Amino acid sequence: MNKKQVLIDETLYYEKLDNGLEVYLHPKNGFVDFHATLQVQIGGNALSYQYGNEFFNLPAGTAHFLEHVYFENDGVNLSDEFSQYNADINASTSREVTKYYFSAQENFDMILNRFLEHFSSVCISEKTIEKERNIIEKEILMYDDNLYTQVNERLLKQMYKDERIWVDIAGTVKNVGEIDKLILDRTVNHFYQPNNMILVLTGPFDPETIMNLIKHSPFNTMKSNQYSPQINHLQDGKSKRHIYEINEKQNVNYLMVGVKLDLSIFEHLEVSQKRLVIIMFFEYFFSESSENYKQLKEDNLINYMYGTHIKIMDDYAYFSISSESNKPKVLKNRLIDMFKHLGLIEKKIFIASIRSRVGHFIGYFDSAYSINYSLTDFIKKRIDISSYINNVENISMKDVELTKKSIQMNEIYSVIYARN
């Protein structure tokens, strides 16, 4: 088992099992909660993928559907079973991954073993599929009247023709109706294999004992396939860059502006540094502490619904700003103008930003939950947690300012949903 010193009194243990499963163990002695996350590399973007030399298509919402049915096996519901052990179990699906997680305070070894046993072989029944289909249809309806969701999806639709980037993770009622056992079983076979998963455990345990348990669990007898599914996104957007639509039923005007980023200019940086310089750059210019924000606020162009979002994937990245506004067209033009006239970064703010990130990172270790969540996220983004502070402290102002060059001025899009 490999061992990495993360902080003066924090150690991470790591091993890749023979079947390809990556296991991360972070002991937290003195705390009461155990947390376990099994992360599968399949999310809402799995609409089409390459598997070996073949290409497959899936209805939107397939990964999310699997998440719903995967707690049931042979008439046994893992959620009901875990409640008997006083363990909470849940799952979530994002655009890129599906996470299954539980927390417990006692009998962790036994519960973990049961968890691994369950995920080593799941038989999805027709009955479970029909029950969950009904529940998912109700879930989809819940978000139908959310204005932010509508505008965000519309913006991404304009920015990227590739629907894997924007399609609703749960799919539509129609998509959900198309999903059947055949599709689910094939998707499990392709995606739910050990080399497409990671296991992250935190809590007051002995790492050797837990690793030994994992190696003797049925999960370790699972085999990985010859191929892993591959998803590569397409970058093209639609030719119509700016959308303005009126909906008289709205009480407010809502605007979202997005710009694509060119990641190729960051190749000299380590993964965490690349992410951080982009985040620090846009925080400097567009966070609620920024000069631009102050200007927009003073001119009454935004309200407290103002927000920013940065998405950085391996093959695409964008930055977006949204707000309610009384003058959405004016705000749109101001934001585009701001993108074109970004100045230099002040040294004292840059230093403060570095210090802030160091403090927040240390804070992740104040609970078994937060370190489990952060560690899983870091691994998903391929960030080395043990050199994080060092990498942060070695970022230069020049690196951050480089982000200016990554803004693709000819790839700025906007959506306004206006009330009149």
Place this chain on the structure above:
Amino acid sequence: MKLKKKIINGIEVIYIPVKKYKHMMLAINFFSEADAQTFNERNMVLDLLENHNYKFKTSDQLNLHLDMLYGARLKSFVFNKGDLMANNFNLKFVNKKYLNDEENLIESAFLFLKDLIYNPKTYRQLLTQKATDEVVQEAYELLQTLSQDKASKAYFHYMKSISNQEKNTLIFPNKEYLKQITNHSITKVYQSLIQKDLMKIYVIGDIDELELDKVIEDTFSDRKDSISIDHISLSHDYNPRETPQEIIEYDDVSISRIFLGYRLPITNNKRDLEIMILLNIIIGGYSQSKLFTVIREKMQLVYYIYSMYDHNNSLLTINFELAPKDENKAIEGVKEIISDVRIGRITKEEIALAKNYLIKYYKSSADSLSGLLQLNILSDMDKEDGFVLEDKINSIMTISKEELTEVANRLFLDTVFRFIKKDDVDE
């Protein structure tokens, strides 16, 4: 863990020493009696102080300062226990032993909060008109945004309909009083906060007591003439309704949002409160609750359904969203579950699972820095000597089925609130 309470410069100080965390938290609380007339100002003054400070001229200067303190996190909020209200300023900052830095972060943290609270921008001894206009404007914007987000709007209107113009009005902002806010009225509330309210300081983390004593002594001047909070009720009076009200509100929505509000006439009886918290878990507090297992899993009518007990307002709320055609079926299902509980249809297993769940919740909260701080503040408001996990567990374990049934029989339905699409009324 043994709490240390002391008085420094007339201020009550409570230390909660715990060694395992890498951060420390410092909370300065100002306690007063809830008052509907000044409820808006009490909430707004926190935001005003954060954004209109004499030393940190702008919010970006304030944030820069927090970043320099290694990303210290500031939270200010209002909360209440019955009629006892607290304006809380809370700062979380990293323990200096994890940094290669000589700066005394504890001293900096205290000085920062002192500046934040005592050094606002003023003009002729009043908080400025500009600052007042801004916070009032934000309150109006909040109301406008709430009206756009259907889920929030439904909840907001449900709470308004059930509140029945009660003392602390339950929700912020209160539109009826917004027009009355001036820089004079907000200054008056602010002056009361810094001069009259009972001020207490709580510090949690790996504490050096002597160092903290000195920092507090050097930072805060003598505090005199604070109010007494002993007479303030820790439960909240409400106006009981003789028959349940049924309210239907129409909107452009794709799904029906339903709220059932049950009232429970309990005063500050700790045993009743503990029983009600457990009863809420059994009814709809988690994934093995009666509501979840029956209305979602068995009847398959909803994606989510839960109950939430709000002691401060003596209110048990049950909320769910569903297709319009299923509204009545679900409401009847909920009422049947409450009736079942009243006649003692709760199994031993349901009680045992709910107890385990609740105990797990308290253990987890007491395992987190902010959770442990809040548990101790609430315990202090209850005039106890600090939160003791073992006592809490023992108390939960002794709750009987008879006690649960007895409290359930005191629940009465106050409001059924339907937030639905006009065309889809289910007759």
